[in-house]
Amino acid sequence: MLRTFLLTIVIVIAFMAAWELHIRGRGFTPTYNDDKILWAAKRREVYQSPDNATVFIGPSRIKFDLDIPLWKKLTGENAIQLAMVGTSPRPTLRDLANDENFKGKLIVDVMETSVFSPATFITEKSAVDALAYYKSETPAQRSSAILGHQLESKLAFLEEGKFGISNLLNDLQLPSRPGIFIFPSMPHEFAVSTYDRQTSMTPMFLANPALIKRQTECWIRLGALNRSHGIKGDALEMVFKEVKDAVDKIRARGGKVVFVRMPSSGTYLESETASYPREQYWEPLLKYTNTPGIHYADYPAIANFVCPEWSHLQPADVITFTNELVRILRDEQGWKFRENPTAYK
Numbered sequence: 001m002l003r004t005f006l007l008t009i010v011i012v013i014a015f016m017a018a019w020e021l022h023i024r025g026r027g028f029t030p031t032y033n034d035d036k037i038l039w040a041a042k043r044r045e046v047y048q049s050p051d052n053a054t055v056f057i058g059p060s061r062i063k064f065d066l067d068i069p070l071w072k073k074l075t076g077e078n079a080i081q082l083a084m085v086g087t088s089p090r091p092t093l094r095d096l097a098n099d100e101n102f103k104g105k106l107i108v109d110v111m112e113t114s115v116f117s118p119a120t121f122i123t124e125k126s127a128v129d130a131l132a133y134y135k136s137e138t139p140a141q142r143s144s145a146i147l148g149h150q151l152e153s154k155l156a157f158l159e160e161g162k163f164g165i166s167n168l169l170n171d172l173q174l175p176s177r178p179g180i181f182i183f184p185s186m187p188h189e190f191a192v193s194t195y196d197r198q199t200s201m202t203p204m205f206l207a208n209p210a211l212i213k214r215q216t217e218c219w220i221r222l223g224a225l226n227r228s229h230g231i232k233g234d235a236l237e238m239v240f241k242e243v244k245d246a247v248d249k250i251r252a253r254g255g256k257v258v259f260v261r262m263p264s265s266g267t268y269l270e271s272e273t274a275s276y277p278r279e280q281y282w283e284p285l286l287k288y289t290n291t292p293g294i295h296y297a298d299y300p301a302i303a304n305f306v307c308p309e310w311s312h313l314q315p316a317d318v319i320t321f322t323n324e325l326v327r328i329l330r331d332e333q334g335w336k337f338r339e340n341p342t343a344y345k
Contacts, residue, residue, distance in 0.1 A: 016157070023156045023163065027204050030156045031192040034085065034199065036126075037145045040134040042197055045080045046096065050104040050255070051338060053078040057092045058109020059123075060085040060199065061262035064191070064312040067322040068198045074326045076338030081197040084126050086222075088114045090242065091127035097246035103253040105335070110259045110285065110293070112276035113223070116230035116239060149195065162188040184218040187211045190309075200315050206308060215309040216267070224267055224310065227274040230281065240288040247289050258333060259286065259293040263302060263321070268310035294328055296321075 032038060046055050054077055056062050063083040071079045082092055089108050096102045114123055152158045189204040189211055205211050216224070231239065247257045261282060264272060276282075278295070286293045296302045301324045305317050313321055329335040 020155055020157050028156045028159075028162075028188070029192070030153055031159055032149065032152050032195050032197075033158070033160050034193040034197060035160070036130040036133040037141075038149070038195070038197060039082065039084065039130045040137055041145065041149075042080055042082055043130075043134045045078070046082075046099075046102050046104060048078065048080075048104065051077075051336075053080050054105040054107060055080045055096070055102075056083055056107050056109070057096075058083045058089040058260075058262075059087055059111045059114045061111055061264070061312060062107070062109035062260065063197065063199045064201070065262055065318050065321050066198065066325070067315075067318045068194070068196045070319060070322045071326065074323070074337075079196070083109060083197075084130065085199070086114075086123060087126040088120045088123045089127075090115065090120065090239075091124050091131060093243065093246045095131055097249040100253070102250065103255050105256045106250060106258070108257065108259050110261055110282065112230060112272055112281055115243075115285075116236065116276060116281055118231050118235075153195070184221045186218050187214050190215055200318070201308065201312065206314055212309050219268060219310060224271055227271050230276050232280075236281075237288075240285060243285065244289040247291055256335070257291055258329065259291055260325070261293065261295040261297075263296045263305045263307065263313060263317075264311055265305060265307045266310040268307070292333055294325070294333075299324060299328065 045053070054071075054075075056066060056079060060083065063081060063085065066079060066081070068079045068081065071077070083089070084092075089110075093106075093108060096106065114120065117123070148158075157163050187205060189202055189208070191199045191201050191205070193199045205215075230236075250257055282293065282295060285291075296305075302321050305313055305321070308314055326337075330337060
């Protein structure tokens with residue numbers, strides 16, 4: 001019995017070592033699972049003093065396009081990244097608004113399809129699940145998460161979002177069945193995430209036109225060519241009111257809120273412009289909620305980025321965007337930071 005047990009252990013270790021070597025041989029390195037467990041760990045950090053941190057929420061663009069180390073260097077503050085890939089910011093905004101202990105600074109990525117689409121109830125699911133986990137997380141789960149994150153930082157194969165069984169099976173891209181939507185398989189090389197939940201495109205992805213094309217095809221399957229209009233009339237006003245109520249609660253406690261429209265380009269931008277005209281969505285949102293906004297197209301330094309796959313900035317451009325965002329917040333929005341740089345490098 002003991003020999004069988006030991007043999008089993010040896011086989012398991014040998015298999016894991018071989019799998020790890022195979023993955024690393026393909027160019028992958030250890031990174032973190034960008035899941036509800038890591039999100040919950042960051043959600044607990046929002047109670048820092050407003051002088052020490054800014055919170056970011058939204059879908060994936062602010063998650064890719066903010067360089068957290070540079071933000072910390074320029075501002076002397078932490079960046080608490082609560083954005084979620086493919087997810088509406090509205091549930092997180094409501095949660096922070098209803099949390100009497102949150103009195104900080106908040107930047108909201110307003111990607112129109114995540115805020116004004118008729119189907120935002122679909123894109124809210126990840127946020128709803130993450131919030132439920134955060135509120136019910138047990139001490140045992142928290143301890144397990146700490147151990148898990150330590151292992152994830154050492155072993156590449158533990159990134160479930162790429163190498164979990166369900167995701168590997170999804171790579172097979174089986175034919176769709178009636179009434180069943182199969183989520184497109186994105187290239188594993190597309191991006192990596194840090195413990196701070198910053199996501200970045202990888203050099204492997206950026207150097208491979210075939211992978212970039214595959215990613216744009218994923219965006220097409222997810223609606224990048226859809227030019228149907230977003231919500232209008234009473235439905236739109238309900239969203240404006242919901243957002244205003246949330247922002248008002250945060251500001252009543254001394255917090256600050258700024259909306260940001262992140263860069264996009266190519267086919268994605270063409271569809272977004274057609275479906276969500278700025279004068280019908282962005283401008284009325286700012287006016288109705290009496291909230292300042294930063295639209296990338298208004299600033300020459302960041303107005304003409306070309307996103308490799310239409311929707312996110314490559315790392316070199318992320319540096320430029322982060323520099324400009326800090327400058328705008330400081331010089332035009334009157335935000336005070338612990339550091340007060342005279343140059344943005």
